[in-house]
Amino acid sequence: MQSTLPSKRDIMGKQRQFDENKVLSLIAEHFWEHGYAATKVDQLAALTGLTKTSLYNAFGNKEALFLKTLNVYVAQSFSDLFQQLDTNKRMSDNLELLLTKFFVEVDSRELSYGCLVINSILEFAANEPNLYFESTERHRAVRNTLYSFFDLYVQQDRLTPDMSADDLTDLFSIFYQGLRVQARIAQSEEALQRAIKSFLYLMRSLEK
Incomplete structure (x- = not known):
């Protein structure tokens, strides 16, 4: 998620009206950086200028x-x-777009946060069952979207039969999550780009 943080002046008007989407974007980044347990509502109030x-x-x-x-x-x-x-383009071209948006055209500070969905699943697994369930539901929805993307190419016979849509979905998800972890432990941008290049080479080998 690229940073487009609104200022307090953007959020608050003279009549104490505010743009909910801007407020939520600002708060989302705070949760993303600090986690749920470490975030206090007092901090969010100070951050947004709201009570x-x-x-x-x-x-x-x-x-x-x-x-x-x-x-x-x-x-x-x-x-x-x-x-x-x-999807009229090659699968690998679309994957290159996704990975570029996720790992290249993004602020390095935000890249170090990891993925908010995965972070939340890990944080809530032990003691927040409702939030754990809700976080896994969001993860499942993202996976279903990815599956539909890969399945289209499989059903249109545009890939070799070596891997199924499930295989491709799992491979991309694990690769994405691995890059997120590497980015969090200060892996160099060059190392991430080399990994992306290798992954795309593999994906192109599956295209007819």
């Missing part, structure tokens, strides 16, 4: 607010990007 009461009235409690921001993250980082894909 705690305004946040609660607009979005509900901290859990409800987090889920709304998680939806914003998924939309901005995945859903909107998938809509840019052109």
Whole structure:
């Protein structure tokens, strides 16, 4: 998700009206950087220039607010990007677009945050069953979108029969998550780009 942080002046008007999408984008990045448990509503109020009461009235409690921001993250980082894909092009061309958007055309600071969905699944697995379930549901939705993308190429017989849509979906997901981890441990940009180049070479070998 590329950073387009609004200022407090953008968020708050003279009549204390605010743009909910801008507020949620700002809060989503805070959760993304710091995690759920370490984030306090007081911090979010200070960050946005809103009162705690305004946040609660607009979005509900901290859990409800987090889920709304998680939806914003998924939309901005995945859903909107998938809509840019052109399946008339080769599969590898579209994958190159995705990986470029995820790992090249992104602020290095945000790249070090990892993936908010995966981070949340790991954070909530032990002691937040509802948030864990909701996070895995978002992950499942992203996977289903990826599966539909790969399945189209399989069904149109545009790939060799070596791998199924499930195989391709799992391979891409694991590769993506691995790159996210590498980025978090300060792997160099050159190393990430070499890995992407190798992955795309493999993908092109499957195209007819």
